[in-house]
Amino acid sequence: MAQRKSRDDRRLDLIEAARRAIIRHGIDGVQLSHVAEEAGLTSGAVLYHYPDLSELLVEAQHAGMERFYEQRLRQLATLTDPVEKLVVTIRSGLPTGPLDPDVRLLNELGGAAGRNRVYGVLLTSLYDRQVSMYQAILDTGAALGVFRLSADSVTIARNLVALEDAYGYRITARHPLIGPGEAAELILSYARAATGNDLNH
DSSP: OOOOOOHHHHHHHHHHHHHHHHHHHOTTTOOHHHHHHHHTSOHHHHHHHOSSHHHHHHHHHHHHHGGGTHHHHHHHTTOOOHHHHHHHHHHHTSOSSTTOHHHHHHHHHHHHTTTOHHHHHHHHHHHHHHHHHHHHHHHHHHHTTSOOOSSOHHHHHHHHHHHHHHHHHHHHTTOTTOOHHHHHHHHHHHHHHHHTSOOOO
C-alpha cells in the first residue's frame, strides 16, 4: 500500500509541477489547469494546497533561485581559499546547458519583471544577494593580499553577476560558440584582470 504524502511533500510536488508548467507555457501563459496536469492532480486538489495560484507561482520562482544563492553559499562554506571560492562561484552561476530548467525559469521571470512588481522584487533581491556573495570573496582575498582589485569590490561584484546573467542567457538561447565552459572562461578572463590573480584553480 502506497504511503500517503504529507502536506509539505505535496506542496513541494506542486512547486516542482508549477516550475515545469512555467517553463512549458511561460510565466504569463501558465494556468491552474497546466499546473494540475503537470502534478497529475485535479485543479481542485491544487487549490486545496494553494488557494491563490499566484502564491504558488512565486514559490516556484523562489525555489528555482535557491540554487544561485543558498546552494552556492553552502558550497562556499566548505572552502577557505579565496581563489578557489571565486572560481567555484563563477562556474556554479552558469547554466549546465540550453535546457537548464532553473535558468530557463529565471529567463521567464526576467521577461515578466517589468510587468509584475513581485517578480521584479524577487530578481532584484537575488541580484543584490549574489553581489554581496561575490563582494565578500573579493574583500577577503584583498585583505589576505591574494587579490589586487582594479576597482572597488562592489563594482567588480556587480560586473561578475551581470556577466553571469548575460552569458547564461546566451547559453539558453543556444549560441553556437558559447557553452558553459566557454562562458566560464570569458567571465574568468574578466575576473583575472579585476583581481590581479591568474585564478589557476
